[in-house]
Amino acid sequence: MSEAALERIEQGINTLAAQQEAICERLQALEDRVSKAVSGAASRDEVIQLLDGFRAGEALGEASIGAWIEVCTTDCVRGALRTIQQREGMHARLLEQRLRELGAQPTFEIPAADVEKAMKGLSSTEKSDAQKLLEFSQRYPDADVLLKPICDVADRLDHDQETQWLLRSIVQDERSTVALVHEACAMLNPQAA
Ligand SMILES: [Fe+2]
Structure with a gap:
């Protein structure tokens, strides 16, 4: 595999990781809102x-x-x-x-x-x-x-x-x-x- 191809894969993995992190943050915020609504x-x-x-x-x-x-x-x-x-x-x-x-x-x-x-x-x-x-x-x-x-x-x-x-x-x-x-x-x- 060429160096350029490896770099593209690495970039792709980094992008996925960043997206996953953003999704996790949004899920956490949603969970907080639901538990607040339920307990209140x-x-x-x-x-x-x-x-x-x-x-x-x-x-x-x-x-x-x-x-x-x-x-x-x-x-x-x-x-x-x-x-x-x-x-x-x-x-x-x-x-x-x-x-x-x-x-x-x-x-x-x-x-x-x-x-x-x-x-x-x-x-x-x-x-x-x-x-x-x-x-x-x-x-x-x-x-x-x-x-x-x-x-x-x-x-x-x-x-x-x-x-x-x-x-x-x-x-x-x-x-x-x-x-x-x-x-x-x-x-x-x-x-x-
Ligand atoms: Fe009264």
């Missing part, structure tokens, strides 16, 4: 747990706000509470429906002591509406912080966009609720502002 996605168990817990909280919200409405003595607060209560009930039903569509059953129960505390606090006739609004506003000063755990799961649900956008639309309602309560609170508690 919310698991089914995580979603079921969130839907079930959120559903239970919303159902308690509907019941406890209902109890507040019954003893509410301020017209503007009652008007807001009626809307908020309906939203809570709707959220509970939508979340339960999605839970069942995903093949799970609602099982989570809020501890009895917590249920009693919420019901007693909001149905109290000793506390004024202004006081109840103030307590809520102080407990939840920032809607973003309150809703972050739900938003975080929704952001990792690209593989289930129905649940993702169900959660996002409920989050939007919750922001309205928090904003309305803060507004009513500021109006009825001018000294706290």
